[in-house]
Amino acid sequence: MTRKIRVLVAKPGLDGHDRGAKVVAAALRDAGMEVIYTGLHQTPEMVVAAALQEDVDAIGLSVHSGAHLTLFRKVLGLMRDKGLNDVLLTGGGIIPQKDRDALSAEGVGRLFGPGTPLKDLAEYITTEVANRRPLV
Amino acid sequence: MTPSELAAGVMSGDRRILARALSIVERGGGAAEGFLDALWPRPGTARRIGVTGPPGAGKSSLVNVLVREARLRGLSVAVLAIDPSSPFSGGALLGDRVRMVEHALDAGVFIRSQASRLALGGLAETTYDMVEVLDAGGFDLVIVETVGVGQSELEIVRLADMTAIVLAPAMGDMVQAMKSGIVEIGDIVVVNKGDLPGAAQFRDEIVAAFGMTVEAGGVSRVDSVVLVSAATGDGVPALLERIRSTSPEVVELRRRGSALRRLDMAVASALAGLRQCEEATRLLHDFAPKVQAGRLPIRVAVRDIVVAALRSRPEGGLR
Ligand SMILES: Nc1nc2c(ncn2[C@@H]2O[C@H](COP(=O)(O)OP(=O)(O)O)[C@@H](O)[C@H]2O)c(=O)[nH]1
Numbered sequence: 001m002t003r004k005i006r007v008l009v010a011k012p013g014l015d016g017h018d019r020g021a022k023v024v025a026a027a028l029r030d031a032g033m034e035v036i037y038t039g040l041h042q043t044p045e046m047v048v049a050a051a052l053q054e055d056v057d058a059i060g061l062s063v064h065s066g067a068h069l070t071l072f073r074k075v076l077g078l079m080r081d082k083g084l085n086d087v088l089l090t091g092g093g094i095i096p097q098k099d100r101d102a103l104s105a106e107g108v109g110r111l112f113g114p115g116t117p118l119k120d121l122a123e124y125i126t127t128e129v130a131n132r133r134p135l136v
Numbered sequence: 137m138t139p140s141e142l143a144a145g146v147m148s149g150d151r152r153i154l155a156r157a158l159s160i161v162e163r164g165g166g167a168a169e170g171f172l173d174a175l176w177p178r179p180g181t182a183r184r185i186g187v188t189g190p191p192g193a194g195k196s197s198l199v200n201v202l203v204r205e206a207r208l209r210g211l212s213v214a215v216l217a218i219d220p221s222s223p224f225s226g227g228a229l230l231g232d233r234v235r236m237v238e239h240a241l242d243a244g245v246f247i248r249s250q251a252s253r254l255a256l257g258g259l260a261e262t263t264y265d266m267v268e269v270l271d272a273g274g275f276d277l278v279i280v281e282t283v284g285v286g287q288s289e290l291e292i293v294r295l296a297d298m299t300a301i302v303l304a305p306a307m308g309d310m311v312q313a314m315k316s317g318i319v320e321i322g323d324i325v326v327v328n329k330g331d332l333p334g335a336a337q338f339r340d341e342i343v344a345a346f347g348m349t350v351e352a353g354g355v356s357r358v359d360s361v362v363l364v365s366a367a368t369g370d371g372v373p374a375l376l377e378r379i380r381s382t383s384p385e386v387v388e389l390r391r392r393g394s395a396l397r398r399l400d401m402a403v404a405s406a407l408a409g410l411r412q413c414e415e416a417t418r419l420l421h422d423f424a425p426k427v428q429a430g431r432l433p434i435r436v437a438v439r440d441i442v443v444a445a446l447r448s449r450p451e452g453g454l455r
């Protein structure tokens with residue numbers, strides 16, 4: 001029997017609403033995952049501390065503030081500091097292709113633009129997590 | 137990591153290892169048992185507190201302020217927050233942390249969310265073991281938050297040293313709360329949202345209703361009803377004191393009761409596992425025609441099946 005995938009969904013940064021993050025969280029739940037939702041205004045430190053305590057397989061960040069380069073880099077750096085090397089960091093927002101390429105070269109997973117079918121996100125997380133942390 | 141390395145890591149206070157160990161226990165099976173055995177004899181000394189009540193009563197908010205109070209007193213706290221799994225997808229949306237973000241960066245606080253994984257059963261057993269692991273992690277308090285509906289949640293509450301039932305006036309329906317039976321199993325009824333109009337009156341209704349329960353010879357453990365507000369913090373210091381002042385004798389009694397329940401649950405799962413083992417199933421089919429034909433007394437068949445199942449020590453049986 002395969003185990004449940006645990007994902008932390010967070011909305012870092014200062015921008016206002018978390019509707020998008022909640023929709024993503026619900027979609028991942030509907031795809032059979034256990035989603036830990038931490039809410040708005042999370043600092044990178046808070047995100048990584050929660051990910052560690054929850055022993056998640058993946059962290060999904062919703063970033064619409066334009067600060068994606070800083071935020072993803074900071075979170076990834078903290079994940080490495082804490083030894084969360086087998087945890088997938090992914091997410092979404094309005095992120096130009098060249099920034100996605102840059103982040104992916106540094107070790108961030110795929111980043112999804114607005115309007116991506118949520119099914120694709122769930123499939124991506126499932127596949128990618130299976131590569132990092134055995135599901136059976 | 138070997139089970140004993142894992143156990144040593146948990147006991148040394150390594151939070152990453154603690155988090156991993158909780159996942160292993162949650163998943164169950166041989167790995168969980170190997171680890172739990174390595175953790176023995178039980179090292180922890182935490183006070184175990186159950187917080188339950190209907191959705192929206194303010195359990196997570198109350199836990200948040202209880203943790204705040206505990207931290208002011210220098211106590212370290214682990215929180216296990218349980219929410220139901222979706223019966224449709226088997227997934228879960230676990231949002232209790234949202235109410236507790238103020239503790240996100242406090243090294244003296246460890247918060248873990250758990251989905252009830254309805255279909256898999258055994259929630260109370262798993263939760264009990266996870267509490268043992270958190271206890272071994274060296275916390276002064278372990279708080280378990282669970283929605284007060286359903287048998288397995290009630291079972292979880294029975295495993296705590298003491299339990300607060302959280303109700304709120306806005307949810308109104310006290311009759312419902314009484315009917316569901318959750319009120320009877322608590323030690324304290326907490327009327328939360330004391331900042332809202334009608335809260336004090338609601339408290340009085342509960343007090344009156346409790347009088348009735350006790351008069352009717354009910355087995356209520358509840359000996360107090362307190363009014364608090366998680367929003368303003370009113371009444372919370374007193375509540376924490378009330379929780380902490382549970383006498384060692386009462387705690388000892390609870391521990392004995394919960395050990396009995398835990399053991400009983402474990403025996404029940406072991407027996408269920410035995411029944412499902414291949415050898416037992418094979419013999420069942422083998423013996424049935426013989427019993428039917430009157431060639432094999434049923435008691436002999438039962439004995440042979442049980443003995444064979446025990447000998448075969450199946451995966452999922454007596455591990
Ligand atoms: N006015 C008021 N609202 C509260 C209080 N405690 C919690 N709430 C609100 O009640 C709702 C449910 O709270 P939550 O802690 O998530 O409840 P739970 O489902 O029992 O864990 C949230 O909107 C809280 O802000 C309180 O003391 N006063």
Ligand SMILES: [Mg+2]
Pocket residue numbers: 195196197232281
């Ligand atoms: Mg809650």
